Amino acid sequence: MAEDLVITQGDKEAQYQSLLPQIEALIGGETDLIANLANISAALKEQFGFLWVGFYLIKNNELVLGPFQGPVACTRIAYNRGVCGTAWAQEKTLIVPNVDEFPGHIACSSRSKSEIVIPFYLGGKLTGVLDIDSESLNNFCEIDEKYLKKLLNLLS
Secondary structure, three states: OOOOOOOOOOOHHHHHHHHHHHHHHHHOOOOOHHHHHHHHHHHHHHHHOOOEEEEEEEEOOEEEEEEEEOOOOOOEEEOOOHHHHHHHHHOOOEEEOOHHHOOOOOOOOOOOOEEEEEEEEEOOEEEEEEEEEEOOOOOOOHHHHHHHHHHHHOOO
């Protein structure tokens, strides 16, 4: 089924408040995880214009590239390596205002300046991370974390 998003202008919180029910409707009733992750990536990229939005899934004790929108990306990331691997290891959200200042940052794209990574769980099991990169410094904050966690809860 094809869907169209209503792209909202305004502050970040208003944009998330408009987008979340649209994503919920988009993925509601769809049981395929990959399809849902793909549509979530596309919706976030379309609404906010981030450089890169995507998922890494835990497979055989490494993060493996899943559905995403943006330039080509690193295919595999080791546990506790880079922002994604560190968020996975610590099982917590990481907001990085300047990726060049993050020890061990993996530069999949030199255009990335700031990043947010949020681990997500399915059935109580840590499944992967949502990774979002921006071409602007200091582009992510607690508002992003709050609404992106709500979005990820829609998957369970």
